[in-house]
Amino acid sequence: MHNHYQVLIIGGGSAGIMVASQLIEQKKQTNVAIIEPADTHYYQPAWTLVGAGTYNYDKTSRPMAEVMPEKAIWIQDSATGFDPDNNTVFTAQSGEVTYDYLVVAPGLAYDLDLVPGLGEALGQGVVCSNYTDPRHTWEVIKNFKGGTALFTQPTTPIKCGGAPQKIMYLAESHWAKSAVSAKTDIVFATAGTIIFGVKPIAETLMEVVNRKDINLRFGYQLKKVDGPNRIAWYAFADHMKEHNHKDVEIEKDGDLTGIHFDMLHTAPPSVAPEFVQTSTLVNQAGWLDVNKNTLQHSNYKNIFGLGDVAGLPTAKTGAAIRKQVPIVVDNIDLLINHDRMGAKSYNGYSSCPLVTDYGKMVLAEFDYENNFTPDPKLRQMLISDSSKEHWRLWMLKKYILPYLYWNKMMKGLDV
Incomplete structure (x- = not known):
């Protein structure tokens, strides 16, 4: 049996699920598959709060089956390698899977x-x-x-x-x-x-x-x-x-x-997953080699990468993924329908919600140049300067962001 998909995504984390959801919901793509071995999907940003005794660990996870877009094909398996010249991904149990377009978003691995x-x-x-x-x-x-x-x-x-x-x-x-x-x-x-x-x-x-x-x-x-x-x-x-x-x-x-x-x-030392590191798809530092603005692979026009695995000169965060996803989705959709790339460009936006006390937070938002780039949507929350500690930012971290994550971002809605 030969498995071929128009869009194949490696990784059922934030990046993979959001790309699949937006391709299906916003662009009406019908032939999307996700390779992901795990049974459980974690909302890791809340783990800081779990570690400080102020968030329930059980609320940071959902069954993977619940976050998988209904119209996506879930290949519950591990990717083990690539043959990009033949549009092929190797898997542990499911044999070879081929694609028209590949999105590489397996996250990172720890190398203790x-x-x-x-x-x-x-x-x-x-x-x-x-x-x-x-x-x-x-x-x-x-x-x-x-x-x-x-x-x-x-x-x-x-x-x-x-x-x-x-x-x-x-x-x-x-x-x-x-x-x-x-x-x-x-x-x-x-x-x-x-x-x-x-x-x-x-x-x-x-x-x-x-x-x-x-x-x-x-x-x-x-x-x-x-x-x-x-x-x-x-x-x-x-x-x-x-x-x-x-x-x-x-x-x-x-x-x-x-x-x-x-x-x-401490944080554990982090690297790209081994099957990515040992492939021809990485840069000298061992991360996925993609264009920092289009997120298209440097050598393969039908491969895109985003999220933690990508070799981008910005912080590896869920907030970065939120801004990367629409660019990958737009480019793939236009390539499928019009054989051209979109005009959207990723500027390196990332953000780190820096909790400074119980009930206080600063929101570091920045781009490739390390400019402070606050999201205008925060003004609606009556936060005039997110570089200063504020209890409303704590509320954003503890209540609003997890809600938006599960109910909007995972479902392909723009946030």
Whole structure:
């Protein structure tokens, strides 16, 4: 049996479902298939709130069958490789699947081997990650009795670059309600040189950091984790600046600097899924090689890519996907019907809702140039400056965005 589809989509995450839904609902395309092995679809933006004990984990998931567009064909299987010259995708069980147009949106994968020791330590004891198990993060934060609380991130691109900070701000808020905060040093160790790449947002976050007395250590590249001895080892550029110094326990091992911790939160090192990395479709950095404005593959005109797998110089967020989807949908529809591309161009828009306290949030919205680009729709929510902390932005994060996600975005409606 030969499986051929006009549009084949790899990935049933935000990007894949939204592309399929919009092609079917808005463009009336009838021959759309999605390759996705998972039974469950997660709304991951809420995992920050789960990790801080203020959102129910069970409400972050729905059965994949519920979010799959009814008129799409769901191939419940894993993609394993490509033969782009013959318009073919290989799968684990379903054999070869061929297509007229291919959309590659499988998201990213975690490669814990990039930080030796992290795989053994993660999810055990006091080493946690909202990215992998936000319920465990909440246990760690709730049971923390003081000492050095180390928040860090790997040197790879990650989902939502601001997420490793958000949980730190919420943890500080939680601890501030008890005696724990008096005997706690909060350290944020990052390979970066600034707290955030968008100037008005960075200014607000520095105020938050000062209010919460958080020690920022820039230029710290996470190299390995010693779970049993609770030490995170970094390569450190000595000339880098530090902010709100805390006298935490440090050791040296050759060129490496070790920070002793009593709890550690990190994002896992992230890479493109292996079947993408080993294909001919990636750039030198190992991410899907697409045009940053049209999202069309650099070498194959009938392949498009978007979402976390795409090698785009912007943050990997659901908000970016929301702006990428209509461009991919428009281009594919016009290619099918008129053999030409559309005029829409993706400007690198992404956004990171930076929760700074229970009940407070800043919304970092930006483009390829790191310009602050607030969405005019927020004005309707009576938020005049989303670079400042606001409770209405917290309401947006906790209630409005999840509602819009499940009820509008997943169903192919414009938001």
